Amino acid sequence: MKSGLTLLTFFVHILYLTGQETPTPPEGMVYVPAGEFIMGSTYGDPDERPQQIASTKAYFIDKYEVSNTEFAKFDPTFKFPPEKKNNAAVVTWSKADAYAKWAGKRLPTEKEWEKAARGIDGRVFPWGDTYDNTYVVWDQKETRGTSIAKPASPYGCYDMAGGVWEWTSDWYKPYPGNEVPMEQYGETYKVMRGGSNFNNHSFIRTSQRYYVLPEKIHVYPVGIRCVKDID
Amino acid sequence: MFKYSLLPLVSIFIFINHGLLAQKVNEFPKKTDPLYKKVEMFDRLMLGNHWNEGAIMQHVIFPPAGLEQPIIGSQADCLDPTSEMLAAYSHKYAITGDPKDRKIANDIFEAILKLEKVTGVDGLVARSFNRTNEPLWHEEVFWYHEWHQSSSMPGYRWLGDLSADKFTSIFYGVGTFWELCADDEYKKKAAGLLDRFIGRVVDNNFKLTDLDGKMTLWGNFCPNLPHQELNSLEMLAALKVTHHITGKERYNAAYHMLIDRYHYDDHQINSKILFPKEWRNVGDDYHAARSLYMIMRLETDPNLLNKYRMNLNRHWYDWKDIEFTWESNIWFLMVYKVLTGEDIFTELKKQGIKDMWGFERNTREFKIPQKDGSFKLVRSEEERTAAAMIRNYWFGRYYGIIDEKW
Numbered sequence: 001m002k003s004g005l006t007l008l009t010f011f012v013h014i015l016y017l018t019g020q021e022t023p024t025p026p027e028g029m030v031y032v033p034a035g036e037f038i039m040g041s042t043y044g045d046p047d048e049r050p051q052q053i054a055s056t057k058a059y060f061i062d063k064y065e066v067s068n069t070e071f072a073k074f075d076p077t078f079k080f081p082p083e084k085k086n087n088a089a090v091v092t093w094s095k096a097d098a099y100a101k102w103a104g105k106r107l108p109t110e111k112e113w114e115k116a117a118r119g120i121d122g123r124v125f126p127w128g129d130t131y132d133n134t135y136v137v138w139d140q141k142e143t144r145g146t147s148i149a150k151p152a153s154p155y156g157c158y159d160m161a162g163g164v165w166e167w168t169s170d171w172y173k174p175y176p177g178n179e180v181p182m183e184q185y186g187e188t189y190k191v192m193r194g195g196s197n198f199n200n201h202s203f204i205r206t207s208q209r210y211y212v213l214p215e216k217i218h219v220y221p222v223g224i225r226c227v228k229d230i231d
Numbered sequence: 232m233f234k235y236s237l238l239p240l241v242s243i244f245i246f247i248n249h250g251l252l253a254q255k256v257n258e259f260p261k262k263t264d265p266l267y268k269k270v271e272m273f274d275r276l277m278l279g280n281h282w283n284e285g286a287i288m289q290h291v292i293f294p295p296a297g298l299e300q301p302i303i304g305s306q307a308d309c310l311d312p313t314s315e316m317l318a319a320y321s322h323k324y325a326i327t328g329d330p331k332d333r334k335i336a337n338d339i340f341e342a343i344l345k346l347e348k349v350t351g352v353d354g355l356v357a358r359s360f361n362r363t364n365e366p367l368w369h370e371e372v373f374w375y376h377e378w379h380q381s382s383s384m385p386g387y388r389w390l391g392d393l394s395a396d397k398f399t400s401i402f403y404g405v406g407t408f409w410e411l412c413a414d415d416e417y418k419k420k421a422a423g424l425l426d427r428f429i430g431r432v433v434d435n436n437f438k439l440t441d442l443d444g445k446m447t448l449w450g451n452f453c454p455n456l457p458h459q460e461l462n463s464l465e466m467l468a469a470l471k472v473t474h475h476i477t478g479k480e481r482y483n484a485a486y487h488m489l490i491d492r493y494h495y496d497d498h499q500i501n502s503k504i505l506f507p508k509e510w511r512n513v514g515d516d517y518h519a520a521r522s523l524y525m526i527m528r529l530e531t532d533p534n535l536l537n538k539y540r541m542n543l544n545r546h547w548y549d550w551k552d553i554e555f556t557w558e559s560n561i562w563f564l565m566v567y568k569v570l571t572g573e574d575i576f577t578e579l580k581k582q583g584i585k586d587m588w589g590f591e592r593n594t595r596e597f598k599i600p601q602k603d604g605s606f607k608l609v610r611s612e613e614e615r616t617a618a619a620m621i622r623n624y625w626f627g628r629y630y631g632i633i634d635e636k637w
Binding site: 043044045046047124125131133180183184199200201202203205210213216218219220 | 375376443450459
């Protein structure tokens with residue numbers, strides 16, 4: 001009797017879940033459902049701690065980083081070499097933010113970015129926990145999505161590890177409960193994520209945080225991946 | 232256009248700063264000169280024009296683009312030529328026994344100590360420094376913006392975010408200096424520096440960490456983080472050298488922990504990416520060659536030596552056909568010969584050694600950022616480095632690969 005009830009409960013749950021409508025993402029975006037996920041790490045830099053259970057609402061996020069061609073539609077003065085039409089655009093934070101608004105989207109929060117990159121299970125990279133050079137695009141000099149293995153994140157995003165760094169909307173601040181002091185915390189630096197694998201492998205980990213002046217990116221290749229709220 | 236319009240500016244500069252320009256060495260060798268003469272002349276150019284309080288500049292831009300500074304230029308990789316010249320003078324001293332050569336090596340070593348002192352943190356070594364209270368223009372346009380005003384050495388600015396390759400420069404250069412050149416006093420200083428520098432990395436779980444406490448962009452040797460196979464080799468080599476020089480058991484223990492628990496000995500074998508062919512990177516080979524050169528002469532365990540030899544053999548697969556287009560390529564083959572004893576120098580390769588060259592002095596325009604956000608174009612002379620050539624020469628002489636009459 002008890003096992004029959006358990007089975008019934010299970011089927012009701014499945015029917016309930018399958019009955020939920022998954023919103024259709026706009027073109028070039030993927031859907032990330034609401035819910036909790038593992039954020040941060042126990043093994044990375046002090047600013048990734050404490051590892052925590054965080055949650056987000058549901059949202060859409062761009063499948064790829066914004067390309068030079070896409071950015072030039074917003075800013076016709078934006079120059080890039082003709083052979084790099086499909087490469088990721090590298091821009092300052094204010095330009096990234098303006099582009100996102102122009103496109104009817106916005107820049108992701110750190111939480112949204114990290115969840116889209118690693119899913120709910122706390123994995124090191126978007127595809128899992130191991131690394132190989134064939135999994136990543138070699139910084140912005142290569143076309144987006146052209147790594148040999150072409151791994152997708154759990155929700156179907158590409159190049160969230162490597163390619164260019166990606167802007168988030170957040171200032172560089174400590175996670176709640178982090179008591180390791182850093183003079184850079186505050187509202188001076190914005191957080192960029194995802195790494196450019198010109199740098200060490202560790203910088204393309206999903207939980208890696210890096211701070212940079214929003215309008216002075218210097219030689220850091222930082223690009224854009226937007227999110228869109230679900231009405 | 233600039234040929235004429237800049238003449239007054241240059242003239243004014245010469246008038247004001249003739250003392251600085253008088254120090255500039257302008258005599259270059261001819262391509263047809265014998266090797267020893269080319270080395271002698273490039274050595275004078277390097278010591279005369281690239282000397283930054285003992286540290287060796289990889290790139291020098293002369294006034295007027297150097298503005299009021301006698302030398303200025305890209306500085307992220309200064310530890311490479313600095314360690315090359317330290318190794319060169321260590322090998323040279325081992326041959327000549329001349330106190331003047333030892334003095335130059337000591338001065339270069341002191342500059343590496345200064346790279347630590349300028350950061351104000353024991354064991355934290357800067358990439359480079361400049362004596363200035365104000366940011367210099369190139370800080371804004373060359374490399375990552377990682378310059379700091381020194382609090383421990385007022386009047387100096389230093390460049391942070393040290394990387395795994397400069398880490399290799401330090402244990403290779405300082406290790407060679409300790410081995411061949413340093414007297415008792417300097418042996419203690421060299422051991423102390425490596426103890427603080429490598430000790431700090433070990434204490435931070437095998438990460439190079441910067442002033443902000445975060446791992447540097449290329450500072451990952453950590454067993455808990457994914458890292459390149461090359462970095463496993465570099466870390467093992469650093470620990471081996473530091474244990475040899477300091478005699479401290481902690482470095483031997485760390486070496487064997489990384490091998491026994493984390494299999495760095497197996498991981499390092501594939502330091503060289505061979506396929507796809509376009510991913511082969513001779514820049515990385517340079518760091519592997521320095522690491523293998525240091526570790527294979529100190530390791531006595533045949534099982535570990537076999538694994539390091541496998542690494543060397545994988546490099547040799549590419550090096551055996553390599554063209555002598557870059558001075559470090561020549562050094563790879565010298566290292567291979569020293570470590571294996573194989574006679575690999577054909578007449579063609581010997582000619583390649585005899586043809587070694589340093590650099591040309593070029594003139595080009597520099598886009599110099601101004602305080603108001605605009606840029607000013609200034610035409611100026613620049614020099615790259617001949618340190619690798621000079622190091623190759625004395626290394627080759629020391630190991631009997633290069634004849635002094637060449």
